[in-house]
Structure formats: structure tokens, C-alpha cells
Amino acid sequence: MTTVQTATGPAQTMVLNMGPQHPSTHGVLRVVLELDGETVVKARPEIGYLHTGIEKTGEALTYSQAITITDRMDYLAPMSNNLGYCLAVEKLLGIEAPPRARYIRVLLTELTRIQSHLVWLGTHAIDLGAMSVFLYCFREREDLLNIFELVSGQRMMTSYFRIGGLALEPPAGWLEPVKRFLSKFPSRIDEYEDLLTKNRIWLSRTKGVGVINAADAIAYGMTGPSVRGSGVDYDVRKYFPYSGYEEFDFNVPVRTEGDCYARYLVRVAEMRESLKIVRQALGKIPADGPIRADAPGIVAPQREKMKTEMEALIYHFKIYTEGFAPPPGEVYQRIESPRGELGFFIASDGSAKPYRMKARTPSFVNLQALPKLAEGRLLADVVACIGTLDIVLGEIDR
Amino acid sequence: MEERSAGLESPSHAPGPRFVTETTDLERNPVIGKVRAWDSRAVAEVIIFRGELTLVTPHTHLRPLAQFLAGESDLAFNLLSDITCVDRFPVEPRFELNYHLVALARRDVLRLRAKLPGQDPVIETVTSVWPTANWHEREIFDLFGVRFEGHPDLQRIFMPEDWEGFPLRKDYPTEGPR
Numbered sequence: 077m078t079t080v081q082t083a084t085g086p087a088q089t090m091v092l093n094m095g096p097q098h099p100s101t102h103g104v105l106r107v108v109l110e111l112d113g114e115t116v117v118k119a120r121p122e123i124g125y126l127h128t129g130i131e132k133t134g135e136a137l138t139y140s141q142a143i144t145i146t147d148r149m150d151y152l153a154p155m156s157n158n159l160g161y162c163l164a165v166e167k168l169l170g171i172e173a174p175p176r177a178r179y180i181r182v183l184l185t186e187l188t189r190i191q192s193h194l195v196w197l198g199t200h201a202i203d204l205g206a207m208s209v210f211l212y213c214f215r216e217r218e219d220l221l222n223i224f225e226l227v228s229g230q231r232m233m234t235s236y237f238r239i240g241g242l243a244l245e246p247p248a249g250w251l252e253p254v255k256r257f258l259s260k261f262p263s264r265i266d267e268y269e270d271l272l273t274k275n276r277i278w279l280s281r282t283k284g285v286g287v288i289n290a291a292d293a294i295a296y297g298m299t300g301p302s303v304r305g306s307g308v309d310y311d312v313r314k315y316f317p318y319s320g321y322e323e324f325d326f327n328v329p330v331r332t333e334g335d336c337y338a339r340y341l342v343r344v345a346e347m348r349e350s351l352k353i354v355r356q357a358l359g360k361i362p363a364d365g366p367i368r369a370d371a372p373g374i375v376a377p378q379r380e381k382m383k384t385e386m387e388a389l390i391y392h393f394k395i396y397t398e399g400f401a402p403p404p405g406e407v408y409q410r411i412e413s414p415r416g417e418l419g420f421f422i423a424s425d426g427s428a429k430p431y432r433m434k435a436r437t438p439s440f441v442n443l444q445a446l447p448k449l450a451e452g453r454l455l456a457d458v459v460a461c462i463g464t465l466d467i468v469l470g471e472i473d474r
Numbered sequence: 475m476e477e478r479s480a481g482l483e484s485p486s487h488a489p490g491p492r493f494v495t496e497t498t499d500l501e502r503n504p505v506i507g508k509v510r511a512w513d514s515r516a517v518a519e520v521i522i523f524r525g526e527l528t529l530v531t532p533h534t535h536l537r538p539l540a541q542f543l544a545g546e547s548d549l550a551f552n553l554l555s556d557i558t559c560v561d562r563f564p565v566e567p568r569f570e571l572n573y574h575l576v577a578l579a580r581r582d583v584l585r586l587r588a589k590l591p592g593q594d595p596v597i598e599t600v601t602s603v604w605p606t607a608n609w610h611e612r613e614i615f616d617l618f619g620v621r622f623e624g625h626p627d628l629q630r631i632f633m634p635e636d637w638e639g640f641p642l643r644k645d646y647p648t649e650g651p652r
Contacts, residue, residue, distance in 0.1 A: 123632065124632035129641060132642055133648070167524050170524065294552055294553055297606030299553075308578070310553070310576075310578055316581070316583070405523040405524065406523065407524050408572075408585065410555065421556065421558050431560070432558075432561070434556070434558040436556035436558070436574070441606060441609070444606060473632060474632075
């Protein structure tokens with residue numbers, strides 16, 4: 077507590093705990109706020125309430141088993157996490173997924189991005205008092221979760237991407253719901269925008285709130301839509317393409333204002349860009365072809381081959397009992413998750429388990445800028461600032 | 475099947491894995507050259523693995539080198555993506571710190587590595603160069619017990635304040651009594 081000068085003379089500041097049990101902290105974030113009246117003097121995010129030691133657990137699992145725990149980090153974008161991890165291990169091994177798997181991966185991760193942005197938009201809006209947007213967003217999200225369930229059998233913890241390709245051949249006709257979604261979703265985005273973009277309450281709650289300039293955003297390591305709202309066009313898909321993104325034609329939406337409204341516009345525009353990528357991916361996915369790399373001893377053999385070929389049976393047994401051992405070395409693979417740069421650092425010691433598996437999660441880094449966004453603003457703006465950073469506590473605390 | 479093949483001009487998939495080629499031309503790398511010209515002692519070792527460049531530097535040189543890499547206008551590694559630690563127990567030097575840098579203007583990346591002994595691992599903080607290092611260093615302090623000299627707020631970040639031990643160290647068991 078410190079003494080501050082107010083209009084009526086010196087006064088004491090008040091310390092207020094926001095969270096960890098607070099609906100607008102999107103999980104178990106605790107922010108210790110020092111308030112002068114309603115003005116935030118100091119904000120200090122306290123994290124760790126969801127720390128489950130995922131990185132330590134990863135060291136005790138084989139490379140394939142560890143895929144399942146990557147889902148649990150960013151539970152709103154499981155496919156992005158799977159992709160980042162699989163690409164990292166593939167880089168370590170020196171293998172690449174076949175084109176069919178690559179394009180399906182791109183298609184599904186872009187749908188994941190839309191799905192994650194929908195949750196962000198819905199919760200951000202409900203935090204600021206716009207209830208109906210939340211219901212609309214979750215209606216469309218349901219369609220996407222159904223697509224994920226169709227291909228992987230799971231709505232959220234998909235673990236569908238595997239090292240060297242995909243877990244299973246997607247079922248016949250799985251592209252139908254994707255196409256239906258593509259045809260109806262653009263008008264749904266218009267609907268959200270009708271409700272918010274020129275809404276005066278929305279404007280006054282987000283415009284000029286939580287401003288951060290480009291230099292500060294980079295200094296705080298911000299990535300993803302949070303930095304693109306400040307005029308920095310850093311998008312890993314463009315800067316360091318992976319999984320064939322260089323073949324896709326899409327724009328990176330950038331705004332220069334650096335406030336909550338700019339970040340809102342960037343994310344909404346990103347949903348439209350993701351639709352573009354999905355549409356192109358539909359045209360690129362080969363009708364048939366392998367979904368797993370031909371890498372015996374690393375990628376599980378096809379079921380049919382196991383019944384006719386001795387080697388396939390042996391490989392299958394060895395992969396699932398002892399795993400595979402990549403060469404010793406370290407790799408870092410970055411991808412553009414819905415929240416920003418998601419990086420997987422994997423150190424191999426030549427054994428079947430990752431010696432060290434570190435996830436550079438975008439929410440963890442972006443949250444660090446919260447004091448910069450919220451200090452000097454009103455208490456109610458803290459809610460807008462947390463919402464605009466689009467944090468997922470699962471990946472912050474790991 | 476019909477509409478799935480629509481828009482597919484050629485069967486682009488080639489069967490079999492495509493192995494990623496590794497670059498080995500170290501001498502012509504401009505970043506390493508610039509660092510060598512600045513201070514030859516700052517380059518202890520250069521590793522290229524899977525196309526990724528790692529510059530190993532003595533831990534005493536790390537902060538000045540970070541300052542140089544971030545500040546030098548034609549290098550301009552302005553974004554610190556990540557700092558991570560690897561515990562090589564029982565090998566000495568035990569701790570390896572990896573700094574993942576991005577030069578946004580040049581679209582270039584670099585990994586900086588410094589090694590620290592198991593006995594009293596301490597290194598100078600880089601928060602003055604990249605403020606984002608604050609939480610990364612707190613995380614490493616929390617989970618590995620590496621201290622960062624000059625850090626503005628070196629406290630545990632995930633674990634409770636009164637926690638004993640450093641969970642990500644290799645001599646800290648994954649399950650069972652500690």
C-alpha cells in the first residue's frame with residue numbers, strides 16, 4: 077500500500093485480489109491489483125494455480141505418448157499443439173509427413189484457429205456485457221467440434237496428428253460438414269460484426285483501452301494477434317512457413333492502434349483469412365495417398381500390412397513397446413497457434429523419451445504484458461485487457 | 475471421391491519421406507562472422523543441427539553478447555522468443571540455457587546457449603535487453619534453481635513460495651517420495 081495524491085488530499089491505495097476464482101479471468105488467473113479509487117496503480121498477475129508439470133511428465137513418456145499431453149496445454153487449440161509437437165519431433169527425426177497429411181493438418185489447424193477465436197470472441201464479449209454474441213459463437217463452435225469428433229473421435233482432446241502424419245484415415249464424406257461450414261460461416265462473421273463492430277458500448281469499452289505500442293509489444297515478447305494489433309506483422313506462417321503454408325495465399329491482418337479494439341478487428345479478420353486457407357486446402361488435399369510417412373520403425377505400419385508382412389508386425393510391436401529413438405540433438409519448432417508463437421523445444425539424448433520437452437506457450441508470454449495494458453486504467457478495463465490477450469491458463473501454467 | 479479431387483492438378487505426392495537437408499557451411503554465416511569480429515572469445519562453439527544454428531558462448535559473455543545481438547543494427551535480434559534450460563545431470567557443466575532469438579526485420583533466428591555448473595548456477599539476467607526475459611527467467615529459477623543476477627523480481631512463478639527443490643531437475647523424481 078502506498079500513499080497517493082487525490083483531489084481531496086493524500087489517500088491510501090487499496091490492494092484487491094482479482095481471481096483466481098473470477099469468471100472473467102478465464103480460468104485460474106489471479107491478478108493482484110493496487111487501486112487508487114477505481115484506477116489501477118499496479119497490476120501483478122500471479123500464475124501457477126494450474127501447474128501440472130506437463131513438461132516433467134513429458135520426460136517420462138515416449139515421443140508418441142507425449143502427444144496426448146500437448147492437447148491438455150492449450151485446450152482450446154489442441155490441433156495446433158499437436159501440430160507444433162509433431163513437427164518438432166519430425167524435425168528431430170528428419171522426416172516429413174506426406175502431402176495429403178500435410179494439407180489435412182493445415183485444414184484442421186485453421187478450423188482450430190476459427191474455433192479458438194470463436195471462444196475468445198464469445199467470452200470477451202460476455203465479459204464486456206454482450207451476452208448474445210457468446211451464444212452465437214458457441215453455436216458455430218459446435219459445428220467445428222463435430223468436425224473434430226468426426227475425424228478423431230474426440231471433440232477437444234483430439235491427439236489426431238501423429239509423428240509422421242495422422243492417426244487415422246478420415247471417414248468418407250468428412251469434407252461435407254467442412255463445406256457446409258465454409259458456405260455459412262462468412263455470413264455468421266458478418267452477424268457478429270453487426271452486433272459489435274459499430275456498437276457504441278463495445279467501442280467505448282474497447283477503443284483506446286489497453287494500448288501497447290509496437291516497440292513495447294516486441295520487448296514484452298508478444299506474438300500472434302496481440303502483437304498484430306500493434307502494427308507488427310509477425311506471423312510464423314509467413315515468416316517461417318511450416319507444413320506447407322508457403323503454398324497458401326492469405327493475408328495477415330494488421331492494425332496499428334494497439335488497443336483492445338484493434339486486436340478485436342485483427343482476430344475477426346483472421347477468421348476470414350482462415351476460411352480462405354481452408355477453402356484452398358480443400359482443393360489441395362489429394363483424393364488418395366498415404367497419410368503417414370514411410371518411415372519404418374518410427375511410424376506405425378498399416379494394419380493390413382501387419383497381417384501379411386513379418387517386418388510390419390515387428391515394427392508395430394517395437395514402436396508400441398519401446399518407441400523409437402531419434403538422434404541426439406536439440407530442435408525448436410515454432411508454429412502460429414491462435415494465440416501467437418507456439419514453440420516446442422525438444423532435447424534428445426538418443427533414447428526413446430524426450431530428454432527435455434519445453435513448450436513456449438504464447439499465452440504465458442503475452443500475459444506478461446498485462447500490467448503494461450492495465451496500469452493507469454479503470455478496474456473495469458482490466459477485464460477487457462485480460463479478454464483481449466486471449467489467454468488460456470492451461471498453457472500458461474502447463 | 476468426386477469432389478475431393480476437384481482442383482487437384484497433378485498428383486504432387488511423392489512416396490517416401492523427404493529428408494530435411496542440413497546446412498554445414500559455417501564459415502560463411504554472417505551472424506557468426508559479426509560476433510567473431512566483435513569478440514572472438516564470445517564464440518565457444520557453433521553447432522548446426524537440422525538447419526538450426528546454435529551459438530555456444532561462455533556464460534560470462536552471455537549478457538554482453540545479448541546486448542550486442544539485440545543492439546547491432548544489422549543483426550537486430552529484437553524478439554526473444556523463449557529461454558529454456560536443460561539439466562544434463564550428472565554431466566558437468568550441468569545446466570544448459572537456450573535463448574531463442576528472432577530478428578523480425580531480417581526474418582532470421584538464432585539459438586544462444588550458455589552452460590552453467592551444477593554448483594551454484596548463476597548467470598547475469600537479460601531483462602535489461604529483452605524485458606520479456608523476466609518471466610522466462612523466473613520459470614527457470616523456479617523449476618531448475620538457476621539464479622539470474624540482477625533480475626528485478628526473482629521469485630518462484632509456478633510452484634508455491636515455500637516449495638522445496640526444483641522439479642525439472644533430473645535428480646528430482648517424476649513420482650514417489652522426493
